[in-house]
Amino acid sequence: MRKLLxxxxxxxxxxxxxxxxxxxxxxxxxxxxxxxxxxxxxxEDNTPPSRVYFYSDGNVNDNTFDINVKLxxxxxxxxxxxxxxxxxxxxxxxxxPFAQExxxxxxxxxxxxxxxxxxxxxxxxxxxxxxxxxxxxxxxxEFGNLHVDGNLGELLDSITGKDWFDEDTQLFGTLxxxxxxxxxxxxxxxxxxxxxxxLQAVSVENAYYGRMAMTQLSQxxxxxxxxxxxxxxxxxxxxxxDNHYYPGGEKDYLNFKATVMQWPQGLDxxxxxxxxxxxxxxxxxxxxxxxxxxxxxxxxxxxxxVRAQSWKSQGAPVAITRIEQENTPRKILFKIYIRNVGKxxxxxxxxxxxxxxxxxxxxxxxxxxxxxxxxxxxxxxxPYSMKCNPNRLVRLTNGQGMVTCEYDIxxxxxxxxYPDNLIIEMAYGYSQTVQKxxxxxxxx
Numbered sequence: 001m002r003k004l005l006x007x008x009x010x011x012x013x014x015x016x017x018x019x020x021x022x023x024x025x026x027x028x029x030x031x032x033x034x035x036x037x038x039x040x041x042x043x044e045d046n047t048p049p050s051r052v053y054f055y056s057d058g059n060v061n062d063n064t065f066d067i068n069v070k071l072x073x074x075x076x077x078x079x080x081x082x083x084x085x086x087x088x089x090x091x092x093x094x095x096x097p098f099a100q101e102x103x104x105x106x107x108x109x110x111x112x113x114x115x116x117x118x119x120x121x122x123x124x125x126x127x128x129x130x131x132x133x134x135x136x137x138x139x140x141x142e143f144g145n146l147h148v149d150g151n152l153g154e155l156l157d158s159i160t161g162k163d164w165f166d167e168d169t170q171l172f173g174t175l176x177x178x179x180x181x182x183x184x185x186x187x188x189x190x191x192x193x194x195x196x197x198x199l200q201a202v203s204v205e206n207a208y209y210g211r212m213a214m215t216q217l218s219q220x221x222x223x224x225x226x227x228x229x230x231x232x233x234x235x236x237x238x239x240x241x242d243n244h245y246y247p248g249g250e251k252d253y254l255n256f257k258a259t260v261m262q263w264p265q266g267l268d269x270x271x272x273x274x275x276x277x278x279x280x281x282x283x284x285x286x287x288x289x290x291x292x293x294x295x296x297x298x299x300x301x302x303x304x305x306v307r308a309q310s311w312k313s314q315g316a317p318v319a320i321t322r323i324e325q326e327n328t329p330r331k332i333l334f335k336i337y338i339r340n341v342g343k344x345x346x347x348x349x350x351x352x353x354x355x356x357x358x359x360x361x362x363x364x365x366x367x368x369x370x371x372x373x374x375x376x377x378x379x380x381x382x383p384y385s386m387k388c389n390p391n392r393l394v395r396l397t398n399g400q401g402m403v404t405c406e407y408d409i410x411x412x413x414x415x416x417x418y419p420d421n422l423i424i425e426m427a428y429g430y431s432q433t434v435q436k437x438x439x440x441x442x443x444x
Contacts, residue, residue, distance in 0.1 A: 032243045033315040036341040037074035038282045038430055039239065041083070044068040044253070048274050051439045054260045065438075067095065067256040069276050073239035073249040076315030078210030080217070081280025082234035085256050086357035087273040087435065095258045097232060210241065210283040213374050213427040217281050217349055226353045233358045237280070242315070260440060269441040276434050279347070279355035283427045284316040287379070288323055290334075293417035294409060296327045302417040317342025317430055318371060323422070332407040334422065338371055340399040346371065347429030348393070355431045369396040371428045378407060379421040385410070394426075 047068040055062045073079050085095045221228040229236030235254045242249030264270065288311075291304035308324045322337040340346050347355050348370035354363045371394045377386050388405040395401055 032076045032241075032247075033286070034313055035074060035315050036313045036317060036319065038077075038317045038342065038344075039079045039081070039237075039278055039280055039432075040072045040074045041276060041278045041432060041434055042070050042072075043276065043434060043436055044070050048258065048436055048438045050437075051441065052260070053441050053443045054263055055443050056263065060259055063260040065258050067258055067274060067276070069254045069256070071237055071239060071252045071254065071278070073241050073251070075241055075249070075282065075317070076243045077241040077283045077285055078214050079237070079239045079241070079280045079282055080210075080214045080229065081278060081352070082229035082231075082236045082356070083254055084234035084277045084279065084357055085258075085274060086277060087275035088258075089270075089272060092260060092262065092264065092270065092440075093258050093272060094261045095256050097234065210281075210285070210427075213283045213349075213425065214238075214281060216374065217352075217427065220350060221353070228353050230353070230356055233356055234279075258438075263442055267442070269439060272438050272440060274436050274438055275357070277355070277357055277431060278433070279352055279429065279431050281349055281352060281427060282316060282318075282430050283374075283425055284314050284318050284320065286311075286314050286320050286424045287421045288320075288424075289419050290323070290325055290332075290378075290422045291327075291417055292332065292378075292409065292413065292420050293327050294329045294413065294415055296417075304417050304419045313341055317344060318346060318426065318428055320424060330409055332409060334405040334407070336403045336405065336424070338394060338396065338401045338403070338426070340369075340396055342430065342432075344430050344432035346396060346399075347431060348372075349427045349429050352429040355429060369399075369401075370394070371396065371401065371426050373403060373424070373426050375423065375425040376405060377423055379423050 047066050049065055052065045067085060069083055071083070088095065235256070237252050237254070239252060240246040240250040258274075288309055289304075291302075291306045293302065293304070293306055296306045306325050306327050308322065310322045311320065313319045317340065319339055319341045320336060321339045321341070322335075324335040324337075326333040346369050348367055349372050351367035351370075353359055354361050354367050373388065373392055373394060376388060385408040386405055387407075388403050390403060394403050
């Protein structure tokens with residue numbers, strides 16, 4: 001059955017519609033936006049041990065050993081995901097959590113079509129969904145017309161169960177969302193806000209650094225009935241980034257218990273590979289300074305000049321490595337180059353359930369190397385004036401991709417050059433693995 005997901009749409013459109021207040025390029029915070037790592041994952045010393053013993057007459061404790069995984073958020077933003085253990089023979093070893101009696105199910109595909117990244121109030125999508133969910137007395141999941149009224153802050157808190165959005169965040173505008181299935185034959189859902197929608201500006205300090213993106217993705221996965229992070233097959237984590245709010249980043253230590261359940265006949269020892277896979281959602285946040293100049297070729301002294309800029313990293317495994325800018329009297333053209341600078345694999349942020357090695361669905365090219373531009377605009381610009389292509393999902397080929405954006409210079413903009421900041425946040429899934437082999441020897 002195909003079902004709709006209004007809260008995810010609501011949040012996507014909310015980001016596109018709001019005006020954000022920023023204080024970018026602060027020397028005190030710039031030092032955090034370096035490096036090419038997100039979450040660093042390692043096995044703790046001697047776990048799993050290189051050699052263990054199986055006692056045929058022993059109890060469960062005699063035949064159990066620890067696998068301790070250390071997670072360290074080296075990047076500058078929130079990380080949300082799970083760690084899964086795989087690679088071993090499940091007929092020999094049992095490593096909870098692994099709910100063999102449950103069946104994973106997911107979405108075959110989710111093709112999202114939207115307007116410009118920052119400005120379009122209409123979105124259409126075509127998905128196969130698992131199940132819906134209820135919020136505030138409304139049930140989300142059935143086809144047909146839908147009208148939602150409520151408090152945005154309460155909706156966010158009720159779905160996520162997280163106290164990320166307090167009164168200081170000012171996410172309390174009244175929402176008015178209408179969704180309609182325009183054509184039952186093609187199963188396309190169209191949603192739009194009421195024309196009277198009036199959402200308050202939200203501080204970039206609260207909405208960025210992955211906080212809003214993690215909430216949006218939580219809505220998506222819960223709405224389509226997919227457990228991500230998945231407690232049935234792995235251990236979830238949510239880690240703060242290494243930034244001026246939480247210098248050093250957040251760490252976590254996960255413990256898995258491995259038990260030798262039975263011994264294969266005819267063997268005195270067996271070697272079992274133990275692979276830990278971290279699957280997580282992450283964001284890259286960048287605020288490069290650009291020059292707004294209607295007449296870039298005029299002579300005279302100016303406070304800034306139009307030029308190409310390059311970087312190596314932004315405190316995340318996916319980075320904006322270069323921005324080329326071309327100014328005209330009416331428009332500014334940006335070419336934004338994106339690259340996987342980390343050592344892991346990029347997943348679409350909407351297909352992270354397939355990163356789970358126990359997921360029965362096959363990983364395809366549609367699931368890999370996709371980056372979602374969830375916000376892009378000039379810091380002082382009208383959010384409706386930036387149009388990009390591709391407008392949301394950017395594909396990386398050989399680890400690299402590019403998005404082109406066009407900004408309409410306001411008629412009342414000064415004729416003299418002035419600096420502004422191009423605020424970009426992009427979300428994606430990321431996966432990395434560590435592996436160690438364990439030799440298990442039978443004691444008779």
